[in-house]
Amino acid sequence: MEERKGRRIIMFPVPFPGHFNPMIQLAGIFHHRGFSVTILHTSHNFPDPSRHPHFTFRAISHKKEGEGEDPLSRSETSGLDLVSFIRVLKQKYAEPFRETLAAEVGGGETVCCLVSDAIWGRNTEDAAKEVGLRRVVLRTGGAASFHAFAAFPLLRDKGYFSALDSRLDDPVIELSPLKVKDLPVIETNDPDELYRIITDMVEGVKSSSGVIWNTFQDLERDQIMDLSSNFHVPFFPIGPFHKHNNDLPPKTKNKEDNGITNWLDKQEPKSVVYASFGSLADIEEKDFLEIAWGLRNSKQSFLWVVRPGLVRGTEGLESLPCGFMDNIGHKGKIVKWANQLEVLAHPAVGVFWTHCGWNSTVESICEGVPMICTPCFTDQRVNARYITDVWRVGKVLERNIMDKGEIEQVVRSAIIDGGDGMRDRCLGFKEMAEKCLGKNGSSSNYLDKLVRHVLSFDS
Ligand code: UDP
Secondary structure (H helix, E strand, O other): OOOOOEEEEEOOOOOHHHHHHHHHHHHHHHOOOEEEEEEEEOOOOOHHHHHOOOOOOEEEEOOOOOOOOOOOHHHHOHHHOOHHHHHHHHHHHHHHHHHHHHHHHHHOOOOEEEEEEEHHOOHHHHHHHOOOOOOEEEEOOOOHHHHHHHHHHHHHHHHHHHHHHHHHEEEEEHOOOHHHHHHHOOOOOOHHHHHHHHHHHHHHHHHOOOOEEEEOHHHHHHHHHHHHHHHHOOOEEEEHHHOOOOOOOOOOOOOHHHHHHHHHHHHOOOOEEEEEEEOOEEEEEHHHHHHHHHHHHHHHHEEEEEEOOEEEEEOOOOHHOOOHHHHHHHHHHEEEEOOHHHHHHHOOOEEEOOOOOOHHHHHHHHHHOOOOOOOOOOHHHHHHHHHHHHHOEEEEEHEEEEEEEHHHHHHHHHHHHHHHHHHHHHHHHHHHHHHHHHHOOOHHHHHHHHHHHHHHOOO
C-alpha cells in the first residue's frame, strides 16, 4: 500500500445503483493506490457508511441560515419521471454541493481533485473552479452510447428524434450499426429537458480534466479512439472496475443472498436463466405476465429479480396468477434483489436476461455469461445493439412485443444450445477483460496514467 497522506479525492456520485456502484468501486481502486476518499452524497438513497468503512461520507445539505437541512423533500420528487427527477436533483443540489465542497476543501488536507458523475454536467465545474480544484469525470456508461449522446445536436437537426414509427428499423447512417429505434432516448413528459441533460453532460465532459470509463479497450477500442480524437481531454478506460484489486470489503450476506446461493448450488452448471431489469426500469403488468408464463413454459430453471416498482402500479408479485409459484416448484425462484455480481459468477447461471444497463452488460461479459436483451431506455438500447450485432454475445427480445411463445423459444435456445456460439464468444471477452487488467494490460496501464495525472494537479 502506498503512502496515503496528502492524496485525497472527493467524489460526487449520482444516487442510483447504476451510478453509485461504479463510483464506489472506483473509490476502492483509488484507495488501493493510496488515496483517501470522501464521498459527498445526496439524501436520496443515502448509502450505509458502515458498509464502506474505508471512505468518509458527507451528506450534502444547506448550510445557509433559514434553509432546510435537506435540499430534497420527498413531496418534490414523488411521481416524477426519471428525466424530471434528474432535473430536480441537479437544480436542488447545485448550491448545497458548492457549499459542501468549499467546506471540505477548506478543511486543511490537500485535495487532489473532484471526481464527479458525468450526469451532473457543468453544475460541478464552477463549484470546483471556485475552490481551485480540478474536476475529473466518471462516465458510468459505455463509449458507444456516449458517442450517440454526443451526436444529439446532429440527430435533432436531422429529424431523427421525430422519426415516425414506420422508420424505427431504418439505419442511423451517422452512427452505424444503430437503427432509429436504438437511439438513447426515454419516454418522458419533457423531451427538451432530456436534451438539455444530455448536452450538458457532453459539455461537462469536454470541459473536464479527464474522463474515467468503466470499459476496456478490447471491448470498445474503436469507440474510445473515435471519441478521444474529438474530445481533447485525456481518457482513462480502466474497466471493468469490479475486477480490479480494490479495498472494498466483501459484501455481507443477508438471509436472501444465502437463500439464492443455496438454490443456485442445487442447479446444474449453465442451466439457470437469471432475469433482472436493473434498478430503474419498469414494465407493464401484461408484459410481466408474458415473462412469467414464458419462463415457466421454457421449462428451464430461472432466478428472477422482481423488485418493488418493477411492475407499474403494483408491488409486483400480486399480479402472478394464484398458485403460479407452487406450479413452478424448485424450478424457479423470485427475489426482490440479488447480489448480481455473485449470481453472475455462479457456475449454474447459463444466460442473463437483462435490460442492458451498462453495469449489467459489463458484469455479464466479465463472467462469460451470454445475454437475452430487452432494453428499456437511454443507453440500454445502444448497448443491446452492440451486444447482439457487434460483440454477438446476446439475442434480442424486444420489449414492445413481449410474447410468452417467443420468450419460451429464445430462453430455450440460449440455454440448451449456447445460443449459436454466443457463450463461446462471451468467454472470449471475459479473457480479454482479464488480459486488460493484467500486468501491462491496457486498463492497468491507463490506471497508472490516471494516478500520475491526478497527482500532477498538485504541482
Ligand atoms: N443490481 C444488483 N442486484 C439486482 C439488480 C441490480 O446488485 O437485483 C446491481 C447490478 O449489479 C448493477 C446495478 O445494480 O451494478 C444496476 O446497474 P445497471 O447499469 O445495470 O442498470 P440500472 O439500474 O442503472 O438501470
